[in-house]
Amino acid sequence: MSETVLEVRGLEAAYGRSPVLFGLDLDVRQGEVRSLLGRNGMGKSSLIKCLVGWLKPAAGRIRLCGEDVTGWSPERIARQGLALVPEGRQIFPNLSVEENLVAFAANRRGLPRPWTLARVYEAFPRLAERRHHGGAQLSGGEQQMLAIARALMTNPQLLILDEATEGLAPLVREEIWRVLAELRAQGQTILVVDKYVQRLLRLGDAHHIMERGRMVWQGDSAALEADPALWQRYLGV
Numbered sequence: 001m002s003e004t005v006l007e008v009r010g011l012e013a014a015y016g017r018s019p020v021l022f023g024l025d026l027d028v029r030q031g032e033v034r035s036l037l038g039r040n041g042m043g044k045s046s047l048i049k050c051l052v053g054w055l056k057p058a059a060g061r062i063r064l065c066g067e068d069v070t071g072w073s074p075e076r077i078a079r080q081g082l083a084l085v086p087e088g089r090q091i092f093p094n095l096s097v098e099e100n101l102v103a104f105a106a107n108r109r110g111l112p113r114p115w116t117l118a119r120v121y122e123a124f125p126r127l128a129e130r131r132h133h134g135g136a137q138l139s140g141g142e143q144q145m146l147a148i149a150r151a152l153m154t155n156p157q158l159l160i161l162d163e164a165t166e167g168l169a170p171l172v173r174e175e176i177w178r179v180l181a182e183l184r185a186q187g188q189t190i191l192v193v194d195k196y197v198q199r200l201l202r203l204g205d206a207h208h209i210m211e212r213g214r215m216v217w218q219g220d221s222a223a224l225e226a227d228p229a230l231w232q233r234y235l236g237v
């Protein structure tokens with residue numbers, strides 16, 4: 001069996017006195033792509049905030065690459081191998097594409113085949129063409145590509161994308177899906193939060209549905225595809 005990159009057990013969290021996550025379990029193994037689904041306000045972003053260290057869990061454990069990272073700072077969790085591509089691309093507008101990429105380059109865990117500038121440019125030819133353009137000169141889709149590429153340059157054990165296709169034109173969105181499929185083919189472990197179930201079915205190995213702070217379903221693409229009632233009940237599609 002392949003190595004478990006992320007292991008979440010009995011995770012609980014609250015905003016002040018309002019509980020938001022209730023005993024979540026989640027496993028992501030090396031090389032897998034898993035999706036996190038659920039309607040707005042069901043707790044997906046709160047779970048991601050716990051994983052990256054922005055929201056301290058009230059109970060439960062989070063293990064990343066075998067290390068218990070529960071309660072660690074975001075910086076320390078990032079160094080342990082987690083990279084987040086947040087909603088609404090946060091790139092440096094005054095730096096060039098290449099400067100944005102190089103600013104984040106690291107291979108702290110000594111991966112045998114790290115993401116380098118050359119490899120990233122191969123996966124994102126558009127960024128190679130625009131390497132000397134300023135971040136602010138890029139289109140929305142290119143900025144999103146840059147945000148993903150920049151996260152890869154940290155050579156994360158786990159790449160998390162939170163609504164990475166949000167607000168993008170359909171064609172640009174397709175380009176992002178293409179890139180994610182390529183990253184998967186190259187063995188990158190990914191947890192993706194998005195609402196395009198049809199695309200996620202093709203991309204993901206397994207899927208998790210959240211409702212009101214709980215995991216209510218998990219299964220592979222075949223199981224999710226075979227049960228449209230699930231989509232209607234939990235995703236409203």
Ligand SMILES: Nc1ncnc2c1ncn2[C@@H]1O[C@H](COP(=O)(O)OP(=O)(O)OP(=O)(O)O)[C@@H](O)[C@H]1O
Nearest residue numbers: 015018020038039040041042043044045046047210
């Ligand atoms: N900073 C906050 N303070 C208080 N409550 C919050 C905060 N952020 C989120 N919540 C509440 O926590 C619940 C879960 O929200 P969360 O953003 O995690 O859901 P989500 O599934 O990611 O939805 P969305 O797709 O809309 O972001 C919601 O009821 C929301 O109102």
